[in-house]
Amino acid sequence: xxxxxxxxxxxxxxxxxxxxxxxxxxxxxxxxxxxxxxxxxxxxxxxxxxxxxxxxxxxxxxxxxxxxxxxxxxxxxxxxxxxxxxxxxxxxxxxxxxxxxxxxxxxxxxxxxxxxxxxxxxxxxxxxxxxxxxxxxxxxxxxxxxxxxxxxxxxxxxxxxxxxxxxxxxxxxxxxxxxxxxxxxxxxxxxxxxxxxxxxxxxxxxxxxxxxxxxxxxxxxxxxxxxxxxxxxxxxxxxxxxxxxxxxxxxxxxxxxxxxxxxxxxxxxxxxxxxxxxxxxxxxxxxxxxxxxxxxxxxxxxxxxxxxxxxxxxxxxxxxxxxxxxxxxxxxxxxxxxxxxxxxxxxxxxxxxxxxxxxxxxxxxxxxxxxxxxxxxxxxxxxxxxxxxxxxxxxxxxxxxxxxxxxxxxxxxxxxxxxxxxxxxxxxxxxxxxxxxxxxxxxxxxxxxxxxxxxxxxxxxxxxxxxxxxxxxxxxxxxxxxxxxxxxxxxxxxxxxxxxxxxxxxxxxxxxxxxxxxxxxxxxxxxxxxxxxxxxxxxxxxxxxxxxxxxxxxxxxxxxxxxxxxxxxxxxxxxxxxxxxxxxxxxxxxxxxxxxxxxxxxxxxxxxxxxxxxxxxxxxxxxxxxxx
Amino acid sequence: xxxxxxxxxxxxxxxxxxxxxxxxxxxxxxxxxxxxxxxxxxxxxxxxxxxxxxxxxxxxxxxxxxxxxxxxxxxxxxxxxxxxxxxxxxxxxxxxxxxxxxxxxxxxxxxxxxxxxxxxxxxxxxxxxxxxxxxxxxxxxxxxxxxxxxxxxxxxxxxxxxxxxxxxxxxxxxxxxxxxxxxxxxxxxxxxxxxxxxxx
Numbered sequence: 093x094x095x096x097x098x099x100x101x102x103x104x105x106x107x108x109x110x111x112x113x114x115x116x117x118x119x120x121x122x123x124x125x126x127x128x129x130x131x132x133x134x135x136x137x138x139x140x141x142x143x144x145x146x147x148x149x150x151x152x153x154x155x156x157x158x159x160x161x162x163x164x165x166x167x168x169x170x171x172x173x174x175x176x177x178x179x180x181x182x183x184x185x186x187x188x189x190x191x192x193x194x195x196x197x198x199x200x201x202x203x204x205x206x207x208x209x210x211x212x213x214x215x216x217x218x219x220x221x222x223x224x225x226x227x228x229x230x231x232x233x234x235x236x237x238x239x240x241x242x243x244x245x246x247x248x249x250x251x252x253x254x255x256x257x258x259x260x261x262x263x264x265x266x267x268x269x270x271x272x273x274x275x276x277x278x279x280x281x282x283x284x285x286x287x288x289x290x291x292x293x294x295x296x297x298x299x300x301x302x303x304x305x306x307x308x309x310x311x312x313x314x315x316x317x318x319x320x321x322x323x324x325x326x327x328x329x330x331x332x333x334x335x336x337x338x339x340x341x342x343x344x345x346x347x348x349x350x351x352x353x354x355x356x357x358x359x360x361x362x363x364x365x366x367x368x369x370x371x372x373x374x375x376x377x378x379x380x381x382x383x384x385x386x387x388x389x390x391x392x393x394x395x396x397x398x399x400x401x402x403x404x405x406x407x408x409x410x411x412x413x414x415x416x417x418x419x420x421x422x423x424x425x426x427x428x429x430x431x432x433x434x435x436x437x438x439x440x441x442x443x444x445x446x447x448x449x450x451x452x453x454x455x456x457x458x459x460x461x462x463x464x465x466x467x468x469x470x471x472x473x474x475x476x477x478x479x480x481x482x483x484x485x486x487x488x489x490x491x492x493x494x495x496x497x498x499x500x501x502x503x504x505x506x507x508x509x510x511x512x513x514x515x516x517x518x519x520x521x522x523x524x525x526x527x528x529x530x531x532x533x534x535x536x537x538x539x540x541x542x543x544x545x546x547x548x549x550x551x552x553x554x555x556x557x558x559x560x561x562x563x564x565x566x567x568x569x570x571x572x573x574x575x576x577x578x579x580x581x582x583x584x585x586x587x588x589x590x591x592x593x594x595x596x597x598x599x600x601x602x603x604x605x606x607x608x609x610x611x612x613x614x615x616x617x618x619x620x621x622x623x624x625x626x627x628x629x630x631x632x633x634x635x636x637x638x639x640x641x642x643x644x645x646x647x648x649x650x651x652x653x654x655x656x657x658x659x660x661x662x663x664x665x666x667x668x669x670x671x672x673x674x675x676x677x678x679x680x681x682x683x684x685x686x687x688x689x690x691x692x693x694x695x696x697x698x699x700x701x702x703x704x705x706x707x708x709x710x711x712x713x714x715x716x717x718x719x720x
Numbered sequence: 721x722x723x724x725x726x727x728x729x730x731x732x733x734x735x736x737x738x739x740x741x742x743x744x745x746x747x748x749x750x751x752x753x754x755x756x757x758x759x760x761x762x763x764x765x766x767x768x769x770x771x772x773x774x775x776x777x778x779x780x781x782x783x784x785x786x787x788x789x790x791x792x793x794x795x796x797x798x799x800x801x802x803x804x805x806x807x808x809x810x811x812x813x814x815x816x817x818x819x820x821x822x823x824x825x826x827x828x829x830x831x832x833x834x835x836x837x838x839x840x841x842x843x844x845x846x847x848x849x850x851x852x853x854x855x856x857x858x859x860x861x862x863x864x865x866x867x868x869x870x871x872x873x874x875x876x877x878x879x880x881x882x883x884x885x886x887x888x889x890x891x892x893x894x895x896x897x898x899x900x901x902x903x904x905x906x907x908x909x910x911x912x913x914x915x916x917x918x919x920x
Contacts, residue, residue: 392885409882414765414787567863567882567889569766571806574813577887578853598852602809608782609768609806 095369098377099255102246109247118153118195119173124239125160125318126353127475128167132184136168139187147191156244159234159322162476163222166206171217171235178217179204222473225491227454229462230438231315231478234322239357242364245325251370253441257333258378266337266444267293273448274460275440279305279396279433280508280537281613282459282526288430291420293338295428300340303424303431304331306347306354307401309393310509311560313540315464315476316434320347320354323438324361328384330440332371335382338430343382346401348389358386393510393564396538397612398423398431400566411566412612433538435464455481459525463539469506470545472497479524486520489543500545504628508537510557510564511617513624514550533624535617549645550629551636555583557621565614572615575606579622588648589639596633600626640709647691650708654695656681658703665695665704726794741785741796742770752785752798753807753826755814755910756864761873763787767814767864769826771806773797782806804830814862816855818911819845823862860911861891867905880905 096102122128122137137157144150161169166180172194179190179201186204193199206214214220217235237244245251257266271286292300304327308316320327331343347355362384365371373381387405395401395410402424404410423429439461443451454461459481465488467477472494479488485505489495496502504514507524513534515522522528526536544553562576582599585591603619603626610616626633635642641649654665654674661679673689676682684695696704722737728750735744740763745752756767763786770785775795782802797803808830815823815832824845827833837843863882868891871877879899883892893899 394885414763414784416783416788561886563886563888565886567884567886568865570768570810570813570862573863573887573889574817574853575809578813580887605806605809608802609771609810611765611768611784 095367096376097369099259102251102255102376106246106249106252109243113247115174117174119156120153120190120195121156121158121171121173121235123159123161123167123169123235124157125164125167125234125322126314127160127164128169129353131167131181133168135184136170136182136187139184140191143187143191147196149191149195153195156238157240158237159239160318160476161217161235162231162318162478163220163473164476165472165474169217176216176218178206178215178220180206222475222477222492222494225487226478227462227480228478229442229454230326230435231319231464231476233326234318237323239322239324240360242325242361242368245323249445250325250441251329253444254329254332254370255376257336257444258376258380261444263293263337263339266333269448270334270337270440270443273443273451274458275436275443275451276459276526277432278435278439278463278538280535282536285432285436288420288432289334289338291418292340292428292430295421297421297427299342299427300338301424301427301429302331302335302338302340302343303401303405303429304343304345304434304437305396305398305401305431306345306351306434307389307396308434308538309348309396309564310538310540312468312542313466313509313538315466315539317351317354318476319434319438319464320345320351321357324354324358325365326438326441327434328358328361328365328371330437331384332375332382333440333444334430334432334437336380340430341381341383343384344387344405344424345384346387346389346395346405348391348395350391355386355388362386392566393560394566394612394614397614399612401431402429409566411568412614414611435539456523456525458527463524463536465539465541467493467541467543469541469543470496470500470548471543481525482523484521484523485515488524488541489520493543496543496545498545500547502543503546503548504544504550504553506534506542506544506553506557506621507540508535508620509540510560511535511614511620512537512540513620514544514553514628515624516628518628533620533627535620547643547645549587549641549643550625550632551583551587551641552645554622554625555580555587558583558618561614561618565618569609569611569615571606571609572611572618575602575610575615576618578602579606579619583622586633586636587641587646589636589646590648591637593637596626596637635709638709639712642708644706644708646708650691650706651686651712652684652689652691652693652695653705653707654682654684655703655705658701660701660703662700664698664700668694668698670694724790724792726790726792726796728796729798735790737790739790741772741774741783741788741790741794744790745785745796745798750798753829754786755822755826755862756866757786758866758870758908761866761869764865764869767810767862769807769810771803773800773803808832812851813853816851816853817858818860818862819858820860820911821845822910859890862911863889863891864910865891866908866910867891870908871905875900875902875904 168182170179170182206220275285276282306316306320389395392410395404397412398419400410400412419429452460462478462480464478468474477492504516506514519532529536558580562580565572567573579602582595603622607619644650659681666674671688673685724735733748753769755769756764765784765787771782772785774781811827815827833845833847835843836846868880871880884890
């Protein structure tokens with residue numbers, strides 16, 4: 093590796109790299125993101141390596157371990173280039189056939205292709221509806237490059253924006269471009285990045301720091317993780333450009349320890365960038381110095397809050413502090429600090445390369461560009477999706493997500509992580525941008541999107557998120573700690589059927605209190621799941637007060653019941669019951685002793701005749717009568 | 721230091737740049753209730769009892785007076801319906817945890833309890849309304865952190881610390897570290913926890 097001396101030197105390297113790439117040569121690209129990894133993609137890679145050896149194709153076919161492709165529902169994903177043939181859910185047993193039939197004979201194996209319900213088999217990755225309906229600016233390169241290769245990134249115009257900024261633009265011009273693009277922070281708050289950069293730039297005090305926040309802690313969200321793992325150089329390039337604009341010479345990447353692959357790939361990426369002279373002293377001979385250090389987070393959700401994150405880097409407990417003086421003036425070690433989320437930084441090279449005007453063609457008036465969402469829950473196509481701001485929730489869930497599985501009905505979508513709100517079906521045509529989501533009591537957050545079907549109990553959901561937040565709160569300020577403690581207590585009582593109307597009033601009062609009086613954004617947004625479910629699903633709360641869980645989820649309010657008309661007396665439930673609560677003669681009707689039943693649901697799962705059902709509320713009283 | 725003038729409860733007051741709302745209020749004899757604040761320690765902003773309303777650029781905001789630095793022309797309301805409601809709930813939440821004189825005296829101001837004379841020498845605190853947020857059992861600790869911070873900032877001892885997170889947060893002694901048994905933590909504690917901790 094040689095140190096690059098100038099942008100033309102980098103251009104020369106890029107040309108060399110492109111020349112070496114033989115576009116006619118077959119390349120097997122295998123997703124090595126976290127999802128596919130968990131499905132065993134690494135074993136598939138080894139199987140391909142062995143198979144190529146066996147079939148004497150070693151060296152003639154390239155194997156690439158890429159970053160996350162996003163369609164995690166169908167992993168491991170294998171794409172064969174140059175034809176871009178996409179095979180899904182590839183197993184070790186499929187490898188031999190892929191090599192002999194597709195690589196050698198150029199034939200397509202139908203059973204491994206994506207099946208569209210309307211149009212049938214889809215050969216090319218980009219034609220699968222999940223991908224076709226997305227706009228993959230930031231995330232698109234993830235599947236094209238090997239995550240551990242800086243050369244792959246450079247070949248795809250990587251570090252071009254850095255070269256352009258350092259050689260053609262003044263720091264002020266870079267700053268103006270970001271401001272003009274109206275790039276808003278992707279971490280949750282949506283604060284304009286350009287304005288933040290500017291205040292750090294103008295704040296008195298040296299040195300100035302820049303930080304990447306990769307402490308993504310929302311349950312079910314993993315877009316920052318996938319970017320950091322799959323394409324770390326895009327984030328690093330954005331960070332260097334930002335540092336140049338602000339006048340910072342020291343950056344931190346805060347990665348949670350639970351993301352070992354992100355830590356590994358980022359460490360390697362920093363090392364590679366240093367070797368090429370893209371980090372360190374006198375970058376590309378511009379006179380600009382910049383170094384990056386990785387800080388591994390110790391796994392606290394609250395450390396994603398900027399002031400808490402900075403405390404953690406300082407070696408203190410990750411607890412938020414009052415930000416009446418902004419961290420852009422007094423941040424890390426009381427010095428001006430610019431903290432942005434992974435995705436925000438990754439947007440920067442695109443804006444510099446293609447210009448603010450190009451960037452502004454995506455999105456809505458006040459929310460420009462795209463946003464990556466982690467689409468999870470009761471949705472057919474689970475995965476990471478990148479869409480232009482302003483797209484509706486319906487388009488994301490149905491066109492990209494493929495709708496709700498098992499013929500169930502949609503009930504709600506929870507946006508923005510644990511402190512987001514639950515949005516009902518009536519709001520599905522809402523355009524997704526920072527301001528619109530706030531209006532309906534939810535938020536963009538970092539981009540978590542949990543889809544829930546009709547079998548979801550909204551009281552139970554509110555309880556789940558409040559429980560999560562009460563445990564993940566730092567516990568420093570009274571409203572968040574004690575407020576959430578008592579909110580959870582009330583929600584427990586509601587779910588257990590032990591609450592009355594006044595408890596809901598108390599819950600509402602506490603929610604408003606926690607929202608208004610808490611120290612940091614964790615507490616200020618924590619009541620959102622409660623307030624939004626109360627707003628849109630009040631009838632479910634009321635039903636619980638009457639002793640009924642309408643979707644039969646809350647254990648205390650349900651009972652298992654064997655329908656004497658349907659029971660065949662096969663004895664399967666009787667054998668499965670762990671507490672001996674079921675009795676009955678062979679071929680005779682079985683019954684459940686409610687006193688002994690622990691409501692584990694084993695009988696319900698095992699019955700082949702749909703004879704076991706869950707009952708709640710009034711129904712329960714009626715059925716109880718028929719029992720006796 | 722720059723001189724600043726601002727309005728607190730419709731009274732014009734003078735201050736110096738860098739002062740907090742609480743400091744300015746105290747120097748102008750305007751009372752703001754506090755619990756986790758101590759003038760020798762860095763502002764902490766945890767109990768939120770000193771929450772006040774400020775009006776800035778025609779927008780009303782709630783801030784902790786102990787931390788918020790004053791600005792020219794700032795308008796502060798130290799009590800309002802909104803502020804009182806917050807303080808009342810804070811005390812309703814904390815009093816069952818630390819039913820001690822300090823907390824009762826604060827709660828009395830918000831109409832939660834009263835001091836009833838039993839005889840010439842004896843009086844006792846009595847709740848006016850039923851407690852809405854009872855604690856499982858009193859911990860005699862509001863987690864105000866005065867002991868932790870006093871030990872760390874003034875005594876440079878770091879003998880006391882917080883353990884746990886969220887609802888599981890507790891104050892704990894680490895006696896094997898250099899505790900000199902100065903008992904300052906006991907004196908600074910308003911909840912009474914340290915009495916029991918040190919006696920153990």
